[in-house]
Amino acid sequence: MDPRLVTSPNEPQPEMAHVLFMDVVGYGKLTMREQLVINSQLTDMVRNTGEYRRDKGSDSFICRPTGDGMAVVFFSNPTAAIRCAVEISSLIRRQESIRLRMGIHSGLVFRQKDINQQPDVTGEGIIIAQRVMDIGDANHILLSQAIAEMLLRLGDWNDQISEIGRMEVKHDEQLFVYNFSSEDFGNPNPPKTKGRVRSAGSSLRSNQSTLAINSDAFGDQSKPFANDLPRTHLRNCGRCGMLLHQNSVSCRHCGYKN
Numbered sequence: 001m002d003p004r005l006v007t008s009p010n011e012p013q014p015e016m017a018h019v020l021f022m023d024v025v026g027y028g029k030l031t032m033r034e035q036l037v038i039n040s041q042l043t044d045m046v047r048n049t050g051e052y053r054r055d056k057g058s059d060s061f062i063c064r065p066t067g068d069g070m071a072v073v074f075f076s077n078p079t080a081a082i083r084c085a086v087e088i089s090s091l092i093r094r095q096e097s098i099r100l101r102m103g104i105h106s107g108l109v110f111r112q113k114d115i116n117q118q119p120d121v122t123g124e125g126i127i128i129a130q131r132v133m134d135i136g137d138a139n140h141i142l143l144s145q146a147i148a149e150m151l152l153r154l155g156d157w158n159d160q161i162s163e164i165g166r167m168e169v170k171h172d173e174q175l176f177v178y179n180f181s182s183e184d185f186g187n188p189n190p191p192k193t194k195g196r197v198r199s200a201g202s203s204l205r206s207n208q209s210t211l212a213i214n215s216d217a218f219g220d221q222s223k224p225f226a227n228d229l230p231r232t233h234l235r236n237c238g239r240c241g242m243l244l245h246q247n248s249v250s251c252r253h254c255g256y257k258n
Contacts, residue, residue: 018079020104021102045091104141131170136191140179140187
């Protein structure tokens with residue numbers, strides 16, 4: 001056996017996590033006292049969500065401050081991050097003093113301890129969640145393709161998900177992003193960011209079966225959509241689980257070479 005494939009019992013193992021990353025828009029322009037008040041308000045909102053109360057103290061939940069916001073990581077349920085975002089967004093609408101944006105992604109992370117020996121995570125899962133969030137404006141709840149596909153398969157939020165398109169983010173990386181909103185939460189308008197690579201597409205609710213897995217994941221847009229391909233022509237990315245064409249060398253979502 002290749003010795004590189006043998007791991008130590010104490011070596012951290014990758015886990016699938018569902019990450020809600022959020023920050024306060026315009027945080028740096030606030031006075032230090034205003035920042036202190038907003039941080040306290042945001043912390044209280046997160047603590048009062050049903051998901052926080054349900055998973056508090058368990059191994060299936062990690063919450064860490066990020067200076068101008070917070071990262072909330074769920075390990076047990078892919079819908080927990082969505083429900084938490086909805087609760088927070090609904091509360092934010094009643095407090096005009098906080099302009100929050102959120103990004104959600106499902107991906108691999110490693111658990112670790114921070115300098116104070118508190119639970120923390122690192123890896124693609126939390127990095128992509130932050131990149132998705134960075135695209136948004138105030139009140140946006142943006143989704144990566146990975147989490148959007150999970151929600152579409154469940155079928156509970158199809159009317160609240162709409163396609164934004166492929167966006168360019170930090171380090172010239174491209175992500176396919178979706179908006180998550182309704183009359184009660186989120187921001188229904190497309191982000192004003194200049195990082196758009198492709199024009200926004202139509203709403204997923206108009207054709208769920210076609211858009212649930214976007215053709216961009218397979219490269220040439222002249223090729224058929226994933227749902228039109230036989231299952232024998234598809235395989236999953238070894239890192240993020242995204243569906244790939246069998247001839248794809250690397251994942252168009254996370255860049256992993258399969």
